[in-house]
Each structure stands twice: as C-alpha cells, then as structure tokens.
Amino acid sequence: MRRPGGAFQRTVIARFLLKRLALAAITLVVLSMIVFAAAQLLPGDIGRNVLGPFASPADVIKFNHEHGVDRPIVSQYWTWVSHFVRGDLGTSLQYTGVPVANLLGPSLVNSLKLAALAFVLVVPLSIFGGTVAALRRNKLTDRVITIAGLSLTSIPEFVTAIVLIVIFGVVLKWLPVSATAPPGAGVLTQIKFLLLPSLALVAVLFGYIARITRAGVIEAIDADYTRTAFLKGLSTRRVLFRHVLRNSLLPTIAVVATQTGYLIGGLLVIEKLFNYNGIGQRIYVAATNKDFTMLQSGVLIVGMVYLAATLVADLLYSLFNPRIRFGGAE
C-alpha cells in the first residue's frame, strides 16, 4: 500500500474526527435537554406519585424538597447534568434510595451481551447475503434475498420472536423459551439462552445491512477500477476480495456501528418478551412506574451509546476510506 505523508494524513483524520466529535458533543447536549424536558412532562406531583395517596402533605413537601424537584427547572437541569457527568445518576424513586447507576449498570451489560451475540451472528450473514445478491443482481436469488430481507426487517421483532419461540421452543423444544440463564451459568449456557432473542434481532437487522452491502458491492462492480482489475487478468475471487469488497464494505461498517446504538434501546420489546433484565426493560419499568430519575438517565445512556457507536463508525470509515484519509472528502 502507498503511504504518502504520514503526518499530513494524521492531521486530516484528526481534523475530520474532531469535527465529528464536536458535532456529537453538541448533539448530546441538545439530547440531554430534550430528555430532561420529556421527563418533566411526566404528570403529577412527584412526591405524591412516589409516596402514594395516603402520605401526609408535609411528607410530600419534604420528599420533593429532598429530591430537589421543587426547585426551578434550569437549576434542576444543571444539577442533573453536572452530577451525570461525574457518574452520579441519583437515586431511584421506585426502589427508594438505591443508586440508579447500580441498577442501570448491570442491565446495560446484559443488553450489551445480547446485542453482541446478535452482531456476531448477523454481520457475516448479512455481508454474505448482500454480496451474493449483488453478484446475482436482478436474478431470482437477488429478488429472494432482497424481499425476504426487507420483509424480515420490517416485521416487528416480537412477532419474529414469537414465530421463533413457537418453532424452536414449543414444537422442536431445542431452545429455552426464557432468555435468563440460571445464575452462575457458563458462557455456553448463557449463549444458549440468548440464542432465541438474538435470532429475532438478527432477522430485524439482516435485511438492512444486506441491502447496504448489496448497494455497495453493485457500485464497486460497476466502477472503473473493477473493470481494470478484470482486464489485468486477475481471477474473479481476487477481484472480489481485493477490489470489490474492500470498497463496498465501507458503508456497511457505518451502518453496523449505528445499528449497535439503535439496538441497545430498541431491545425494549425483546427484553420484555423474554423477561430479560436489560436496559430496555429498565426504561420500560421506569416509564410505567414514573421513576423519572431512572428514566432520564436510562434514556440518555441509550442516546450516548448511539452517539458513541456513530463516532466509532466515523473513525473506522476514515481509517478505511482513502478518500477521507487523503483529505479528499471534506
């Protein structure tokens, strides 16, 4: 590979990433405001909601004062954000006195496990599917992969999950219907329990990633450099791996990374269906119980994971894409 001007190249990448980082930071601030504003919309007196209808008015006022919810909005926002930055997410209103971080932390880890398994399965599968579809463009194979992928992507994950449970859990009895492995279970057992929910996620993600891969491969096949490579007399396999896939996987990388972030929060439905203690389940329970400290921190974390994933996508993109690496695209 050519490596002209390492230092120049690094500054270009650094500038590109700094710009993205600044944009993400602004987005994060706007996001925190939106989340905070949304949490303020939760109706009613917070102290009254938590303590119940039989608590004395004095207790309610005391509760509200202790939790700071009787102070002006701007000061409440500032307290929340400045504590959040230091890792102090406050205490849960539903589980009185328990730090939110202690509840959200393990749930986030659980969600990441589920998401990781889904990704390990879906990425190779959809890249393979997308590439095959592109190579058989407009033939039957392509139509089948494209339409099946599109359909699976658009069917709600709990519907796919139900069908999978009925097939593998109820009829064939190969896999457990619940997602939570018994405590202290080994890695393999955990994977076995997570297989059904992650397959449902695979179904949702496959079509999208495969479609992007297909479009990228088609563009690369039609490009001049591919024709040149063929005309040089290279074998199909070599052209495919060294020229076509290398270029066409760029948009795929970006999509995979952004989907990671989406997935973490999108797990709400799957986690409820499989009764799995992830961050989606936490947000759902917090929302139904009006536990707004938990809710706003949980939602903000989901947003942060998404933004972090987008940044990773940008980083990978700029590392792999010579057009950005050499300062062509800005």
Added chain:
Amino acid sequence: MTTLDAPVPGPAPTFTRSEASLARRETLGQLMRSKTFLVGAIVVLFWAFWAIVGAHLTPQDPLNQSSDVLKSFSSAHWFGTDQLGRDVLSRVLAGASATLQVAPLATLFGIVGGTTVGLISGYFLGFVDDVISRIVDAVLALPLIVIAVTALVALGSSRVTLIVVIGVVFTPIVSRTVRAAVLGERELEYVQAAKLRGERAPYVMFVEILPNVMGPIIVEATVRLGYAIFAVAGLTFLGFGVQPPSPDWSLQIADNYQLLNAGTYEWTVLFPGLAIASLIVGVNLVADGLQQVLDR
C-alpha cells in the same frame, strides 16, 4: 416585480398539463405491471376490507367469550380459541382495524410535518438549517420506541396521542429525506426564476419546489406507513398503544404469549403474529413497487 411580467406564450401551459397527465398515466401503467406492487396492494386491500367491515362479517363476534377455553383447531374454531374462549379466527380478521386507523393518520402527520421542516431547512440553509439539523440529530439518536414510550407515559395513552407521538417522531426522519431532495432542486433554473420574479419564500417552497419532490415524498410515505404499523404494534405490545378490549393483533400476542411457557397454546399468538407480518410485508411490497417506478 411587475417589470418581469412578460407575456406567456399561449399553448405552453396546456402542453405541459397534457404532458403531466400522460406521465401520470404512464406511471400508473408501470405500477399495474409491477408484480411486487400488485401483490402488496392485494394484501393491503384484503386487510383494509376486514378493517372496515370488522365484526359484521367475521364468523363469530370477536369479543364474545365462551366456555370453550384454549381449544385447538376444530371445525367450529378454525384457528382455535383463546384464554377467554374467544374465536381466534374472528379476532384475527377483526384485528386490523385499530392499527389501520392509527398508522395512516400518524404517517400523514409525520409526512406533513417532515415535509414542512425539510422544505424550510433545505430552502434557507444557513443558521436555520444548522439549528434544525442539530435537533433532528438529537432525536434520531434515540430509538423511536424509547421516545414514544416516554411521551405516551407523560401524555397518557389514547388513539389521538398515539397518532401525534408517532407523527412527531416521524417528522425529523421525513425532514431528512425532503431536505436532501430540496437540496437537489434549489439551484435549478425554475427556482431561480421564481425567486427573480420576486415570489415569496413560502410560494417558492410549496408551489414551485414541492410538486417536484413529490416522488421521494410518496415513497417515503409508504415506507413510513410500514414503520408506523411496526411502531403501533410494538407500543401496543408494551401496553402503551391500542387498549383492550380491542381485538388488535399485538394485544392478542401481549395477552397470550406467556402461555408459551407451558409449551403449547401456540395458536393464540401465531395467527395474530402472521397477520401483522402479512400486513407489513404487503405495505413494503407496495413501497418497493412505487420506489422502482418513481425513483428513476
């Protein structure tokens, strides 16, 4: 302003109109030849028909309870019965109506909102566009379902709030598409001409540019409709969407899925699930067919 009012050549408007109607007929003809579009349309019309006639034509009353609880398939109950002895076939047939009321209206809301925001953002660019883009980015950083759950808890769940919440969440997504389309149009001669004529910004946006970006907007609308059904289904499953005793498909699944832990009773959830799947696939086939014809 008036100095540019040169006489318009007579036949030109009628010529463009007949050309436009010809193009429209051509598009329609292409749609009718697209198998993808036709299959999708038939599926969607099937469910739309059942949504309209509802309980009037179903074999039994979808809300009628009986003592035949959790019976498997039989000639009396082709799809079996649920926990309350209700006929699953009748409930599946009647199950589309709430979704098909909410989803199209939510889509319409999102399309109108997103088109307006996208036109403004893409037409003015600069500061307005920067501010709108940051807000759009922030909203897009959250999964739809997370925003919707939070909003529905805050506002209380009803069909109207469901429509508004999904519509509001769709607005930034649609605005992206519309903005991109507007960027492709704003430097073209007819826009410049309208500006030089002294037309005001709303006129240029809605009368000049809008008709020329309708293709992408129509495609976006069908795609969004699929997502709206997806969203209504997910929210209903979580308990924030359509409320009982509606025979809605997602409600049926939410009510019965825990029975699967017993290792049987799969008919109570399988048929409503397949019904949702068929409706969404139908909508997507329509979207795909439209896209192939319009996006060229």
